[in-house]
Amino acid sequence: MNSTFEAFKTKAEAVSAEVHRFPTQAEALAFILGFLQESGVSDAPQCGAVWAAGSFLDGARKDDLKVKVPGITFEVTKEASADSKVGISQLDWAISSTGTLVQDAAAVEKRLVSTLPTIHVAILGTDRILADMGSVLEHLRPQQIDYISFITGPSRTADIERVLTIGVHGPARLIIVVVDEFQKVTA
Amino acid sequence: MTTQFKESIETALHNSNLTGALGRFSEAYRISRAKAYEGIDFEATRDQIVEIKSDASSRFEELAVQFKQSAEACGAKVFRTSDPEQVKKYILDLAKEKGVKRVVKSKSMASEEIHLNKALEAAGMEVDETDLGEWIIQLAHQTPSHMVMPAIHMTKEEVATVFSEEVEEGQMPDIPKLVKFARAKLRPKFLAADMGITGANIAVAESGSLVIVTNEGNARLVSTLPGIHVAIVGIEKLVAMVKDIQPILTALPRSATGQLLTSYVSIISGAVPNTDGTPKELHIILMDNHRSDMAKDPMFKPALQCIRCATCLNVCPVFRLVGGHVFGKTYTGGIGTILTAWFDELKKADDIQGLCIQCGSCVPLCPGKIDIPGLILELRRRLVVEKGQSLAMKAIFGVVNNRRLFHSMLRMASVTQKPFTTGRFIRHLPLFLSDMTEFRSLPAVAPSPLRDTIKKIDQPKAKAKEKVVFYAGCLIDFCYPEMGESLVKILNKAGIEVVFPDDQTCCGAPARYNGAYEVAGQNAKDNIKALLATEASYVVSACPTCTVALKHDFIDTFKSLGDTGTMADAEKLSAKTIDFSTLIKKLVDEGRLTLKEGEALGKITYHDSCHLKRTLKASDEPRELLKMAGHEIAEMYECDTCCGMAGSYSIKLPEISAPILERKLKHIKETGASKVVMDCPGCVMQIRGGLDKDGTPIRAEHTVESLANRFK
Ligand code: SF4
Ligand code: SF4
Numbered sequence: 001m002n003s004t005f006e007a008f009k010t011k012a013e014a015v016s017a018e019v020h021r022f023p024t025q026a027e028a029l030a031f032i033l034g035f036l037q038e039s040g041v042s043d044a045p046q047c048g049a050v051w052a053a054g055s056f057l058d059g060a061r062k063d064d065l066k067v068k069v070p071g072i073t074f075e076v077t078k079e080a081s082a083d084s085k086v087g088i089s090q091l092d093w094a095i096s097s098t099g100t101l102v103q104d105a106a107a108v109e110k111r112l113v114s115t116l117p118t119i120h121v122a123i124l125g126t127d128r129i130l131a132d133m134g135s136v137l138e139h140l141r142p143q144q145i146d147y148i149s150f151i152t153g154p155s156r157t158a159d160i161e162r163v164l165t166i167g168v169h170g171p172a173r174l175i176i177v178v179v180d181e182f183q184k185v186t187a
Numbered sequence: 188m189t190t191q192f193k194e195s196i197e198t199a200l201h202n203s204n205l206t207g208a209l210g211r212f213s214e215a216y217r218i219s220r221a222k223a224y225e226g227i228d229f230e231a232t233r234d235q236i237v238e239i240k241s242d243a244s245s246r247f248e249e250l251a252v253q254f255k256q257s258a259e260a261c262g263a264k265v266f267r268t269s270d271p272e273q274v275k276k277y278i279l280d281l282a283k284e285k286g287v288k289r290v291v292k293s294k295s296m297a298s299e300e301i302h303l304n305k306a307l308e309a310a311g312m313e314v315d316e317t318d319l320g321e322w323i324i325q326l327a328h329q330t331p332s333h334m335v336m337p338a339i340h341m342t343k344e345e346v347a348t349v350f351s352e353e354v355e356e357g358q359m360p361d362i363p364k365l366v367k368f369a370r371a372k373l374r375p376k377f378l379a380a381d382m383g384i385t386g387a388n389i390a391v392a393e394s395g396s397l398v399i400v401t402n403e404g405n406a407r408l409v410s411t412l413p414g415i416h417v418a419i420v421g422i423e424k425l426v427a428m429v430k431d432i433q434p435i436l437t438a439l440p441r442s443a444t445g446q447l448l449t450s451y452v453s454i455i456s457g458a459v460p461n462t463d464g465t466p467k468e469l470h471i472i473l474m475d476n477h478r479s480d481m482a483k484d485p486m487f488k489p490a491l492q493c494i495r496c497a498t499c500l501n502v503c504p505v506f507r508l509v510g511g512h513v514f515g516k517t518y519t520g521g522i523g524t525i526l527t528a529w530f531d532e533l534k535k536a537d538d539i540q541g542l543c544i545q546c547g548s549c550v551p552l553c554p555g556k557i558d559i560p561g562l563i564l565e566l567r568r569r570l571v572v573e574k575g576q577s578l579a580m581k582a583i584f585g586v587v588n589n590r591r592l593f594h595s596m597l598r599m600a601s602v603t604q605k606p607f608t609t610g611r612f613i614r615h616l617p618l619f620l621s622d623m624t625e626f627r628s629l630p631a632v633a634p635s636p637l638r639d640t641i642k643k644i645d646q647p648k649a650k651a652k653e654k655v656v657f658y659a660g661c662l663i664d665f666c667y668p669e670m671g672e673s674l675v676k677i678l679n680k681a682g683i684e685v686v687f688p689d690d691q692t693c694c695g696a697p698a699r700y701n702g703a704y705e706v707a708g709q710n711a712k713d714n715i716k717a718l719l720a721t722e723a724s725y726v727v728s729a730c731p732t733c734t735v736a737l738k739h740d741f742i743d744t745f746k747s748l749g750d751t752g753t754m755a756d757a758e759k760l761s762a763k764t765i766d767f768s769t770l771i772k773k774l775v776d777e778g779r780l781t782l783k784e785g786e787a788l789g790k791i792t793y794h795d796s797c798h799l800k801r802t803l804k805a806s807d808e809p810r811e812l813l814k815m816a817g818h819e820i821a822e823m824y825e826c827d828t829c830c831g832m833a834g835s836y837s838i839k840l841p842e843i844s845a846p847i848l849e850r851k852l853k854h855i856k857e858t859g860a861s862k863v864v865m866d867c868p869g870c871v872m873q874i875r876g877g878l879d880k881d882g883t884p885i886r887a888e889h890t891v892e893s894l895a896n897r898f899k
Binding site: 011015077078082095097098099100105106107108111112115116132133134137141142143145146147148149150151152153154155156157158159160161162163165167168169170171 | 208212215261262317318319320323336337338339341342343346362363365366369370373374377378391393394396402403404405407408411412429430432433436444446447448449450451452453454455456457458459460461462463
């Protein structure tokens with residue numbers, strides 16, 4: 001598991017993603033809340049954080065989270081997402097050979113939080129990292145799932161003079177939070 | 188060639204932004220591509236792609252039916268049509284029915300192919316491209332110059348000007364700021380649009396899935412925010428199975444941008460909920476527009492294996508000089524020439540097919556394993572069949588087809604050229620021919636051709652048990668007989684008698700490369716007869732273009748002409764044919780030739796000729812021989828990039844040939860070698876002529892000359 005994680009981390013960082021690993025969900029949550037505060041998330045305009053549903057949140061006291069970091073909302077709408085600085089969602093799988101995150105993104109909320117805000121925080125179980133795209137497509141089958149998203153690093157362009165520039169239409173930062181003890185990850 | 192076309196080339200060549208940007212890019216590209224493929228078996232990957240795509244193009248109809256079924260089962264509407272007008276009508280009708288006012292698009296070449304934006308705008312809709320490069324060229328009222336990087340021809344200053352003039356005044360040429368500006372300006376458009384239009388990189392029949400890749404994330408927004416999503420998909424994007432996605436996505440990002448994977452890949456397999464909870468209107472248009480005609484043409488069917496990675500643009504020595512716009516409005520570069528001929532019309536490819544210098548650089552790197560130069564030749568042939576050869580060309584080939592007349596004219600040339608020659612070069616030619624000597628001196632026709640001088644060589648007939656037939660080719664026969672004499676000398680050392688059949692004639696390459704296949708076919712027949720008349724172990728040539736003609740082109744020409752009469756003999760000749768360096772290396776390995784030892788001959792550099800390296804696959808042999816002889820080889824940058832000669836190319840498009848040569852000379856000089864060696868008399872003519880013109884004291888010679896006196 002460690003070598004797979006390390007391989008994933010190397011590839012993800014090579015495309016400018018930031019990778020953090022925590023043994024428990026509680027530690028991961030603490031990191032995320034700290035990160036949101038540091039990033040200036042608040043209930044001021046353009047400063048919110050939208051958090052899409054996922055098993056990571058099961059059992060969490062959402063109201064407490066909102067108190068800890070005012071500006072967090074769990075009601076993901078187009079308007080809220082467009083108005084937010086940070087989007088948080090849970091990813092289903094990852095690919096170590098390319099540093100890619102993969103998600104059943106049929107629920108529009110999951111796409112909104114990972115496309116519109118400038119920062120995307122992606123939560124992932126350590127045991128969800130697979131070797132290649134083929135293995136992932138055996139779990140997330142296009143025959144059954146209407147929208148599958150693969151995310152490899154933040155949004156980028158090289159369309160002007162081939163100079164790599166991060167954050168065109170999608171997030172400019174991708175923070176990947178990997179959690180070892182992830183009890184109830186959705187498939 | 189039309190004047191308009193010639194002018195577009197001139198303009199491109201004088202655009203130093205363009206040539207500078209493309210030149211730098213093509214250099215960086217090779218490195219990043221190679222790095223991205225580390226640990227990946229490229230050959231195995233492209234074999235898989237070929238299998239997937241050729242299977243698909245054998246049964247487009249079946250896959251299209253299956254795709255429609257699968258996608259419609261998941262809530263999409265699939266519209267199939269072969270007619271671009273119907274595509275536009277479908278979208279316009281839909282837009283009208285749904286009251287669409289604002290459209291956002293992510294990159295779709297198929298939509299450009301049918302000029303969709305114009306039609307939508309004419310119907311009063313506001314249409315915005317959202318891929319940054321596409322947006323820039325949309326604002327600048329231009330067309331894409333590159334399949335992957337549409338605005339690669341523009342500088343940041345030009346982009347800032349376009350933004351200032353078209354969107355908001357005062358934009359500075361600062362790339363991060365320009366990108367931010369685009370984000371800020373396009374964001375409200377995404378949010379307000381009622382229809383999103385995308386293309387697709389892959390369409391999977393089994394699951395009805397569209398696979399869309401982008402780096403910017405715009406396709407995710409286009410397919411998520413507006414309530415209607417229309418995808419325009421050329422049927423060549425169809426593959427049978429979900430498992431076919433991986434090999435294509437292994438190659439596409441690596442070949443296109445040197446990435447392991449594009450930032451975003453979306454696999455859309457059904458209508459998902461909209462942001463307001465209503466179900467997405469998902470319309471998929473499967474567009475044929477001559478693709479199935481292409482699939483029915485056995486020669487062009489492989490072109491449907493293209494995954495649009497643009498490698499064939501990035502590594503093309505011509506593309507990097509002239510950029511995309513001279514190729515036309517939608518598809519550019521080598522593959523673009525082929526696609527334009529089919530999706531638009533053959534006539535449209537008339538001028539642009541001439542741009543391909545036939546160097547073959549794109550072939551080993553194409554993930555679809557498409558023989559791009561081969562198909563461009565075939566286009567050329569068909570164009571000649573359709574509209575006939577020009578009178579001048581007819582006259583030339585009339586002569587080439589008559590060996591006696593052709594050869595007596597060449598002999599005469601050695602007399603008539605006298606007033607223009609200095610030493611062994613022609614430096615000036617009168618009037619209209621002067622273009623040919625503008626950037627390099629031409630070799631003078633030798634006073635006596637090889638076919639005469641070879642008879643005076645006293646070959647060790649008594650001892651020799653083995654015979655080898657020598658095919659000289661026009662350049663060695665008439666301009667460089669000393670190369671032929673050296674070859675005889677070396678083979679004699681191995682106890683081999685060299686036979687020169689007098690009836691050998693032009694190899695037909697000039698005719699073939701100009702689409703005159705009948706002439707090439709006649710040349711082939713004459714040569715087959717002449718060369719097979721003597722029992723010999725090999726037919727050797729020191730000209731790679733001729734060797735390729737004998738080994739491959741004769742057979743291909745007969746195939747194209749549907750002429751099977753001489754096929755068996757053509758195959759026999761092909762099996763016997765060998766290039767000079769490969770034969771000599773073989774004789775050395777067999778112990779039949781031994782190089783003198785202990786020589787220190789100094790530093791040289793080696794130029795790989797296109798046909799030798801890429802068709803005959805000989806690049807180590809000459810190097811090893813030269814090293815064994817006592818040379819040290821200082822490799823030049825881009826040692827296997829074309830020198831710009833390419834037969835009549837340098838006559839038809841001297842403005843392109845010249846800068847390609849200039850680049851080559853620069854790389855030769857940078858090595859500090861006193862000599863550049865190569866295996867092709869055509870390259871010697873080009874490079875020696877260029878060095879002479881430029882006054883550089885570097886010798887250019889054929890490997891056969893370098894080795895002439897090196898054997899025991
Ligand atoms: S022809 Fe080959 S190299 Fe060119 S774009 Fe298509 S797949 Fe890429
Ligand atoms: S063969 Fe050479 S000139 Fe022709 S398209 Fe390929 S790279 Fe360009």
